[in-house]
Amino acid sequence: MWYWYLGAILVWLASAACIISTIVEMKQGKTDPLGPRPENFWGAAVFHGSTAILVFWMLVKALTT
Numbered sequence: 001m002w003y004w005y006l007g008a009i010l011v012w013l014a015s016a017a018c019i020i021s022t023i024v025e026m027k028q029g030k031t032d033p034l035g036p037r038p039e040n041f042w043g044a045a046v047f048h049g050s051t052a053i054l055v056f057w058m059l060v061k062a063l064t065t
Contacts, residue, residue, distance in 0.1 A: 001061075001062060001065050002062075004058045004059070004061045004062035004065065005058075005059075005062045007058045008055045008058035008059050008062065011051050011054050011055050011058065012051070012055050014051065015047070015048055015051040015052070015055075018044075018047065018048075019048070022044070
C-alpha cells in the first residue's frame with residue numbers, strides 16, 4: 001500500500017537529516033570539547049541501525065500487500 005512507501009520515505013528522511021546535520025556540526029567545529037565519547041557513537045549506531053531495519057521492513061510490507 002502507498003502508506004508503507006510514505007512511512008519508509010519519512011523514516012529515511014529523518015535518518016538522512018540526522019546524518020547531514022551531524023556533518024554540518026562537524027564542519028562548523030561544534031564537537032564535544034572532551035573529544036569523541038562512546039555513548040555518542042553507540043547512540044548514533046543504534047538510531048541509524050534501527051531506522052535502516054524499520055525502512056527495510058516498511059518497504060517489504062509495501063511490496064507484499
